[in-house]
Every structure is written in C-alpha cells, then in structure tokens.
Amino acid sequence: MKTLAAVLCLLVATGAMAQAPEGGVSDAGVPTGVLTKPPVLKRQVEAAYPPEAAAQQLEGTVMMFIDISETGAVTNVEVTEPAGHGFDEAAVEAVKQFEFEPAEVDNVPAPVRIQYAYQFVFRPAPPPVDADGGTAEPEAPVNFSGEALERGTRKPLNGAEVVLPELDQSTVTDAEGRFSFRGVPVGTHEVLVVLGGYDRFRTKETVTEGQETRAKYYVQKRIFSPYETVVRSDRERKEVTQTSIQVAEVQRIPGTQGDTLKVVQNLPGVARPAFNGGQLIIRGTSPQESGVFLDGQRIPLLFHFGGLTSVYNSELLEAVDYLPGNFSAYYGDITGGVINVRSREPRMDRIHATVGVNLIESNAVIEGPITDTLGFAVGGRRSYIDLVLGLVPEGDGPSLQVAPRYYDAQLKLVWKPLSRHTFSLQGITSRDRLGLVFDRPADNDPTINGDLDVTTAFNQLRLRHQYRAEALTLDTQVLVGGTLVEFVIGQRNLKIDSTDVALRSTAEYVFGEPLTLAGGLDVVSSFARVTARIQAPPREGEPPTPTVTEELLTTDGDYHQYFPSTWVELRWRPIQELLVVPGLRLESYVFTDQESPRRTLNPRLAVRYWLTETVTLKGGAGVYHGPPIQEEPSTAFGNPDLLAKRSLQYSVGAEWQARPEWFLGGEVFYNDLDGLIVRSNATVVRDGEVVPERLTNGGVGRIYGFELLVRRSLTDRLFGWISYTLSRSERRDTPESAWRLFDNDQTHVLTAIASYKLPAGWEVGARLRFASGNPTTPVVGSVRDDGTDVFVPLYGAVNSRRLPSFNQLDIRVDKNFVFDRWALNVYLDLTNAYNNPAVEGIAYNYNYSESAFFEGLPILPILGAKGSF
Known part of the structure; x- marks a missing residue:
C-alpha cells in the first residue's frame, strides 16, 4: 500500500485581503499586492496509510488550508473537509512537515494561505522481493508518456501524480504537465491522475510491444474558474x-x-x-x-x-x-x-481568447506571446442597444430615432528584454453617441425641439518603462491622447476637442528595512478648442429651471490647462509594529487668461500600528486641493482667477483579520472643505473692462461619517461582503446662508453581496442594496414669464426634502460548461428582481400645479454567454 499526497493546489479565485500587514506598493508607488510567485512544494512527506482504511481498502481526500510563512515553513494546518477513517490525522501530521519555496508578492517573500488536498489512493502491497542477490537489469526504454492538462483551459498541471495502480508505479508531472513511464508491460492498464482540487481522472491505456503509447489527459477542476491565485498576506x-x-x-x-x-x-x-x-x-x-x-x-x-x-x-x-x-x-x-484601475500583462504560455455576448453588447479579447520576451493583448467591445430599442414600437411621446451606442478597444504590448527592465505600449479608444429627435416641444420648455445629439470620445497612447533593482525602482510613463465632448440640443451646442499630454515619473529607494524614500514628477496638460452656445451649467444645489428663461453664453476659442506637480514620501518603520508615512505634494495650475500661476502645498500623514497579529489601528490627516475644472476657469462661463478648492481630511479606524480570508474594517472620517466654487453676481475689472465675475471661491462644507466593511475573500466556493456607510455632507454657499445638504448626500448606504459555487458548474449570487433618497428642492409655486409664455417654478429651501429611499435585489445564476479545450459560461443577470423601480426625481406639469415621481428602470433580465480557451 502506498499513500498519494497531492501537490500544491492554489485557490481558484482571489482573496485580496489577508492578515496584516497587507497592501503593497509597486515600483510606481501605487498600492498593489500582486502575487508574482506562488509557493512551490520543496519537501513532501508521505503520510502513513491508516490501518483501518487499509483493512477495508478505502480511499479518501482530506481538504485543508495551509498557512505558509515568508520563509516557506508550514505554520498552521486546518482541515476543511474531513475524510474520516484516520485519514485526517495522518494527512495533518504529514503536511506539518512539508517545506515550501516561499510565495512572493511584488517579488518579495510573503506569507500566504493555500488550499490543499491530500489524497489517499489504495494500492495493493507489492509482491515479496527475492532476497537472493542478482545483477541489475539495464534501464528499460520509455514506452508510455503523455500530458496532464486542466480541462477547459488547457493549463499544464504541475505536480499531478499519474499512477498505474495494478503495477504499483507512479510518477509526477513536470511544469509542462508531462509524464513518462519506463518498461510498462504490454497490455491494457488502468491509469489514475490525481491532483488536489481536481476530480480523479481514471482511464485505461494499451501498451503495444515496440511502440511508445502517448496520451493527453484533460482533468476536471472541482470548482472551475479560469483564474488561479491564493488568499495572501501582502x-x-x-x-x-x-x-x-x-x-x-x-x-x-x-x-x-x-x-x-x-x-x-x-x-x-x-x-x-x-x-x-x-x-x-x-x-x-x-x-x-x-x-x-x-x-x-x-x-x-x-x-x-x-x-x-x-x-x-x-x-x-x-x-x-x-x-x-x-x-x-x-x-x-x-x-x-x-x-x-490596474491592467495586467498578457499571458505568455500560449494564445488565449475570450468572446462574450449578451443582450446589450459583444466583446472579444485575444492575447499571447509574439516572442519569448514580447507579448500582446487586444480587446474590443461594441454595443447594439440601438438595434434592440429600435424594435420597440413608438408611443405618443417623443420618438427615438437613434439610440445609445458605444464601442471601445484596447491594445497592450509588453516587452521584457532584460530581467530588470519592462517596456509596455498601450493604446485605448472609446466612443459614445446618443441621438434623439423630439416630435414636439417639451411642456415646460418650447425651445427643446429638434435634434439631441451627445458624443463623448477619447483616445490614448501610453508608453511606459519600469526598472526594478534590489533597492532602486524607477517608473516612467508618457501619455498622448485626445478627448472629444460634443453636445447639440435644438439651438444650443457645445464642442470641446482637446489634445492631452501627460508625464509621470516615479523613483523609490529602499535604504533598509525601516526606511524607504519615494518621490516623483506628475505633469498633466490639455490644449482644447472650444465652441459653445449654451446656458451657464448649473452649479451644485441649483434646481432646474426652464432653459428658455436663461441667458445664452457663447465662446469660440482655444484654451489650455497645465497642472505640474511634484511629490515626495517617506515610509518609516521605527519599530516593527509601527509604520509612519509622511508625504508632501506641491501642485501648480495654469489656465488661459489667468493672471498668474497658482500653487498649493499639500502635507499628508498616514500611520498604521499593528496592535496584535490580527488587529491594526490606522489614522491619517492631510491637505488636498482641487483646481477649477471644466468650464469653471474660462472667461466666458466662469472665472480664470479662481483658486483651488481645499479639503482638510482626517480619519481614524481599525482592521481585524482573525483569519486570512475574513476581514473586518471600520473607519470614522471628517472632511473640512473651503474655497468651494459658487455662483457670483458681482463684477470684476479684467483687462480694463468691467465683466461679470460669474464664479467665486465663497463656499464651505463639511462631510463626516462612518464606514464599515465585512469581507469574505473568495476561497473555494464562497465570497461576499457587507458594506455600510453612515454619513452627512453639508455646505454653505455664502457666509450669510444656512447649512444645507450636498446634492449627493445619502445618510445610509447598505450593500450585501454573496456568491456561492455549486457542484456541476453552477454558481448563484445575490446583491441586496439600500440607500437613502437623494435630497431635492421642493417647488412651492410658479409664476408666468410673459416674454416667453412659460411658467417658472418658485423653489423652497435648497435640498430641504428627500426622495423616497431605494432598495433593490439583484440575482445572478451561472452555468459553466467545461470541454477539453475550451469553456463556456452561460448566465442570467437579473437586475431589480422584485421589480421595485427607484424614484429618481419629481416631474411636473406645465404650470407646476401637479407632480409625480419619476422612476428608473424596472426589472431588467440580461442573458449572456462567454466562451474562452
């Protein structure tokens, strides 16, 4: 009898949060935490076959979690699916003696938790060996060989045990999934392939005299997923x-x-x-x-x-x-x-492709190696909502001539000529268009008649070089692109066509375990051609009014915006349990027609203290500035001499991670805002002329609240989280005005998500959401404008009422069909399962004497499929 100990089985999906310390910092200084090397089994100890199980010729599989330290030692073993009959105790005792090459996160050794299946296969005891000595026979030739691949993805199975039970012979597959046997007797023999996390594969092969039998086995994963990683400590x-x-x-x-x-x-x-x-x-x-x-x-x-x-x-x-x-x-x-958003590198083992189709859009991705050091990935998507909505019969209201449609595409090339250098070239394009035709004017605004056409698009080309040495990392990115925003409704129009150029260069140097210095340059610039004939865009808190009563503003000219910044940050660990991160950012901004450049200084501090191995205290304070955006610094619509908005941010909280796959975090925050940009009726002198000021930095605000996250990272079958936010956001637009709510204030926001993988390729999930209704400004009456014959609403206190609260249940059911060389996922995604449309606003009749809630989408089923290989 022999024991079969299955090799390492990584989890089929990610658990991104693990025991402290966690998170990470890439060579660009961006928080990451990428598993760059999985743990590799270096020393395997064979468990003793339990006598009780051997007597009954029983077999069994013991599923367990193994915690592996940053040195590769096994620190804890936890049985998750016992097999009984003494298998559990024998497996745990053996696994405790395993040794691994440690996993690496961002190329640094890190502790991880893996799922492991220790499999026991009963094999009859070999016949007694003749005690007489003899001459060793020459090594027999290989006459049975093959490959073991994962069914559906064709990924080579490294470390799978291939067994010939009747002959008491076994071998283990290499990194390419290959195996071979020598001197297998002629005839038909049972073959068994066993690997933790996979179904046992049984078949029979016939060995013929003088020939080599070659086989290729596709082994089914118990819980199928195209992704592979582990719950890890970053x-x-x-x-x-x-x-x-x-x-x-x-x-x-x-x-x-x-x-x-x-x-x-x-x-x-x-x-x-x-x-x-x-x-x-x-x-x-x-x-x-x-x-x-x-x-x-x-x-x-x-x-x-x-x-x-x-x-x-x-x-x-x-x-x-x-x-x-x-x-x-x-x-x-x-x-x-x-x-x-972090993009990934192309997969380099072979060509991969994915094609997805649903009722809204289709998309496709293809990726793979070009050479040993150069890989590519290409993706694209196109909607066909216009085709679907075109089938809907017209009603009495405005007719829909052109429905929304969009497309996007991505290209990424990654070249690694040397181990320390990575070059990447990435191209992105995206375009949206919405077109409508109104057969008749809107009741409240006779000027809304004719075409409505909205187009947004952008293109970007990014070149990046990363250098990583023992202590020094460098990351430089250059971006060149263009952005288009075009809006036409009746006699109103806006077109912004800009050229965008950006540079980001970051350096990081590790002086030793307690000290790391990072800093960099961040420059963003935009050169735009703007033509417009529209009303002044509404400001925060301003309720809608009939546009016919508002003044039309026009512009036709070139505008530029230039944001150069530099920053530096120190990561200091005076003791093992304490991390202190002071930082400083110097920002500047320059606009067309601005009298002089503006600069802001932004000191920041973050502190993390590991109270225990599972409990972390955290806190931070910092200064943040936001320069004027969009139309705000323009002469025609705003004020080129506006200052940046300022936010003083404070937060304290704690994190608890009793187990690597479970995370509990809570935080209290407070944001003190000033310099908020508000409407101004004053005038100023500019270039010797008295002109409207239009906008000024006269507002203040405060945002405070509490956030909670309970998260269960995806392990074998289950993942999900519960998030809750209790907050209040208030502002005051002038020193004399009262505090009022921001437009987007929501007191309570609760989300609960859970997804569970069932046998036979099924998966079910649900999402329940609740949110307080948005603030709204009530209409208390109206007056008739004699010049336009349109009723103008009279409003009460700004944002003094709320819309009804929102609640919704979404359900998704997936079915995976796994074939030898490819896999198919078919799903039904049901949004708003119990058909409870959200109240999105209030609609009024022509003189505002009657009103009704304006509701969002009802139940929305989306059926789709995705194939991949």
Whole structure:
C-alpha cells in the first residue's frame, strides 16, 4: 500500500485581503499586492496509510488550508473537509512537515494561505522481493508518456501524480504537465491522475510491444474558474484606507453584467448614482471631485453612457484599487476619492481568447506571446442597444430615432528584454453617441425641439518603462491622447476637442528595512478648442429651471490647462509594529487668461500600528486641493482667477483579520472643505473692462461619517461582503446662508453581496442594496414669464426634502460548461428582481400645479454567454 499526497493546489479565485500587514506598493508607488510567485512544494512527506482504511481498502481526500510563512515553513494546518477513517490525522501530521519555496508578492517573500488536498489512493502491497542477490537489469526504454492538462483551459498541471495502480508505479508531472513511464508491460492498464482540487481522472491505456503509447489527459477542476491565485498576506500597506478588488472575485457579482469596475459602486463610502449609472460619488462629493486612473494616469471616463459598462475591458484587468480619502502624496489635484484601475500583462504560455455576448453588447479579447520576451493583448467591445430599442414600437411621446451606442478597444504590448527592465505600449479608444429627435416641444420648455445629439470620445497612447533593482525602482510613463465632448440640443451646442499630454515619473529607494524614500514628477496638460452656445451649467444645489428663461453664453476659442506637480514620501518603520508615512505634494495650475500661476502645498500623514497579529489601528490627516475644472476657469462661463478648492481630511479606524480570508474594517472620517466654487453676481475689472465675475471661491462644507466593511475573500466556493456607510455632507454657499445638504448626500448606504459555487458548474449570487433618497428642492409655486409664455417654478429651501429611499435585489445564476479545450459560461443577470423601480426625481406639469415621481428602470433580465480557451 502506498499513500498519494497531492501537490500544491492554489485557490481558484482571489482573496485580496489577508492578515496584516497587507497592501503593497509597486515600483510606481501605487498600492498593489500582486502575487508574482506562488509557493512551490520543496519537501513532501508521505503520510502513513491508516490501518483501518487499509483493512477495508478505502480511499479518501482530506481538504485543508495551509498557512505558509515568508520563509516557506508550514505554520498552521486546518482541515476543511474531513475524510474520516484516520485519514485526517495522518494527512495533518504529514503536511506539518512539508517545506515550501516561499510565495512572493511584488517579488518579495510573503506569507500566504493555500488550499490543499491530500489524497489517499489504495494500492495493493507489492509482491515479496527475492532476497537472493542478482545483477541489475539495464534501464528499460520509455514506452508510455503523455500530458496532464486542466480541462477547459488547457493549463499544464504541475505536480499531478499519474499512477498505474495494478503495477504499483507512479510518477509526477513536470511544469509542462508531462509524464513518462519506463518498461510498462504490454497490455491494457488502468491509469489514475490525481491532483488536489481536481476530480480523479481514471482511464485505461494499451501498451503495444515496440511502440511508445502517448496520451493527453484533460482533468476536471472541482470548482472551475479560469483564474488561479491564493488568499495572501501582502506587503506593507501605506494607505490609510484601501480596498483592492481582484478580477476573479467580482466577475459574477449580480447586477454588474460581469463588469469588474461597476463593483466599486458597492464599496463603503460610495453613494448610489442616479439611474444606477456610472457616476462615482465618493463620501458625498460630486463625481468631478474624484479621480479615475489607469495604471496611475488619469482617464477621462470610467463608464460608457449611462454606466452600462466600463470603457476598459474587464478581461484585461488585474485589479481595482479604491481609496475613499486620506490617500498618499502619489495622487493629487482632487478632493474626493481615487479609483486606480490596474491592467495586467498578457499571458505568455500560449494564445488565449475570450468572446462574450449578451443582450446589450459583444466583446472579444485575444492575447499571447509574439516572442519569448514580447507579448500582446487586444480587446474590443461594441454595443447594439440601438438595434434592440429600435424594435420597440413608438408611443405618443417623443420618438427615438437613434439610440445609445458605444464601442471601445484596447491594445497592450509588453516587452521584457532584460530581467530588470519592462517596456509596455498601450493604446485605448472609446466612443459614445446618443441621438434623439423630439416630435414636439417639451411642456415646460418650447425651445427643446429638434435634434439631441451627445458624443463623448477619447483616445490614448501610453508608453511606459519600469526598472526594478534590489533597492532602486524607477517608473516612467508618457501619455498622448485626445478627448472629444460634443453636445447639440435644438439651438444650443457645445464642442470641446482637446489634445492631452501627460508625464509621470516615479523613483523609490529602499535604504533598509525601516526606511524607504519615494518621490516623483506628475505633469498633466490639455490644449482644447472650444465652441459653445449654451446656458451657464448649473452649479451644485441649483434646481432646474426652464432653459428658455436663461441667458445664452457663447465662446469660440482655444484654451489650455497645465497642472505640474511634484511629490515626495517617506515610509518609516521605527519599530516593527509601527509604520509612519509622511508625504508632501506641491501642485501648480495654469489656465488661459489667468493672471498668474497658482500653487498649493499639500502635507499628508498616514500611520498604521499593528496592535496584535490580527488587529491594526490606522489614522491619517492631510491637505488636498482641487483646481477649477471644466468650464469653471474660462472667461466666458466662469472665472480664470479662481483658486483651488481645499479639503482638510482626517480619519481614524481599525482592521481585524482573525483569519486570512475574513476581514473586518471600520473607519470614522471628517472632511473640512473651503474655497468651494459658487455662483457670483458681482463684477470684476479684467483687462480694463468691467465683466461679470460669474464664479467665486465663497463656499464651505463639511462631510463626516462612518464606514464599515465585512469581507469574505473568495476561497473555494464562497465570497461576499457587507458594506455600510453612515454619513452627512453639508455646505454653505455664502457666509450669510444656512447649512444645507450636498446634492449627493445619502445618510445610509447598505450593500450585501454573496456568491456561492455549486457542484456541476453552477454558481448563484445575490446583491441586496439600500440607500437613502437623494435630497431635492421642493417647488412651492410658479409664476408666468410673459416674454416667453412659460411658467417658472418658485423653489423652497435648497435640498430641504428627500426622495423616497431605494432598495433593490439583484440575482445572478451561472452555468459553466467545461470541454477539453475550451469553456463556456452561460448566465442570467437579473437586475431589480422584485421589480421595485427607484424614484429618481419629481416631474411636473406645465404650470407646476401637479407632480409625480419619476422612476428608473424596472426589472431588467440580461442573458449572456462567454466562451474562452
């Protein structure tokens, strides 16, 4: 009898959060935590076959979690699925003696937790050996060989044991999944392939005299997923609050249609956007006050029209980092939160492809090696909502001539000529268009008649070089691109066509374990041609009014914006349990027609203290400035001499990680805002002329609250989280006015998500969301404008009432079909399962004497499929 100890089985999906310390810092200074090397079994100890099981010729599999330290030692073994009959005790005793080559996170040894299956295979005892001596026979030739591959992905299975039970022979596959036997007797023999986390594969092979039998086996994973990683403990974390979402965790969250970036809207501190759209409302601020980055550099948009899907293909993502506030000096020019999207490198083992189709869009990705050092990835997506909505019959209201449509595409080349150098070239394009035709004027505004056409688009080309040595890392990125925003409605129009250039260069040097110095240069510039004939855009807190009563503003000229910044940061660990991260960022901004450049100084501090091995205390304070944006610094619509908005941010909290796959974190935050840009009726002298000031830095604000996250990282079958935010965001637009709510204030926001993988390739998940209704300004009457014959509303106190609260249940069901060489996922994503449309606003009749709630989308089923190989 022999014991078969299965080799290392990594989890089929990611758990991004693990025991402290966690998080990480890439060579660019961006929070990461990438598993760059999995643990490798170096010394395996064979368990004694339990006598009870041997007597009954029983077999068994013991599933367990193994905690591996940064030195490769086994620190803990926990049985998750016992087999009984003495198998559990024997397996634990053997595994405790295993030795591993340690895993690496960001190329640094780090502790991890893996799932491991110790399998016992009963084999009859070999016949007695003749005690007489003899001459050794020559080594027999290889006459049976083959490969063991994962079914569906064709990934080589490293360390799988291939057994010939009747002959009491076995071998282990290499890194390429290959195996071979010598001198197998002629005839038909049973073959068994065993690997932790996979179903046992049994077949029979016939060996013929004088020939080599070759076989290829596709072994079924118990819980199938194209992703492979582990629950891990990342390198030290320098951000006060950071949540990193790995793609494998969130590909199938209900209500997201498989779009990884939409999952950010379910995290603490993020309010529900109107119509479940693509706006990111972080800690009560407006979406424009938060920054969206791709690999550390800004992108103009995160989502296509209406938030249906993101502009970057989820299949090409590695992870998404979410920082709601008190972020490091690496980021700047914003007073809200940060979303940093991390793209991944192309897979280099072979050509891979994925094709997805649903009722809204289709997308495809292909990637693989060009040479040993050069890889590529290409992705694209096209919607066909216009075709679907074109089938809807017209009603009595305005007819829909051209429905929303969008497309995007990505190209990434990665070249690694030397071990310390990585070059990447990335191209991105995205375009959205919405066109409508109104058959008749709107009741409240007779000027809205004719075409409505909205187009947004951007293109970017990014070149990046990364250098990584023992102590020094360098990261330089250059971006050249263009952005187009075009809007036409009736007689009003706006067109912004800009050329964008950016440079980010970062250096990091490790002086020793307690001290790291990082810093860099961050320059963003935009050169735009702007033509417009529109009303002044509404400001925060301004309720809508009939546009016919407002003055039309015009402009036709060139505008430039230039934001050069430099930053420095020290990561100091005076004792093992304490990390102190002081930082300083110097920002400047220059606009067309500005009298002189403006500069701001932004000191920041983050502190983390590991109270115990599982409990971490954290806190931070910092100064953040946000320069005027969009039309605000223009002469025609705003004020080129505006100052930057300022936010003083404070937060304290704690994290508890009793087990690597479980995380509990809570945080109290307070943002003190001043210099908020508000409407001004004053005049100023500019270039010797008296002109309207239009905008000024006269507002103040305060945002405070509490955030809670309970997260269960994806291990074998289950993952999910509960996030809750209690907050209040208030502002005062003039010293004389009273405090009032921000437009996006939501007192309570609760999200609960769970997903479970069932046998036979099934997976079910649900998402339950609740949010307080947005503030609204009540209409208390109306007056008739004699010049336009339009009723103008009279409003009460700004944002003094709330819309009804929102609650919604989303459900998703997946079925995986796994074939030898490819896999197919078919899913039903049911948004708003119990058909409870959210109240998104209040609609009025022509004279505002009658009103009704304006509701969002009802139940929305999305059926889709995705094939991959």
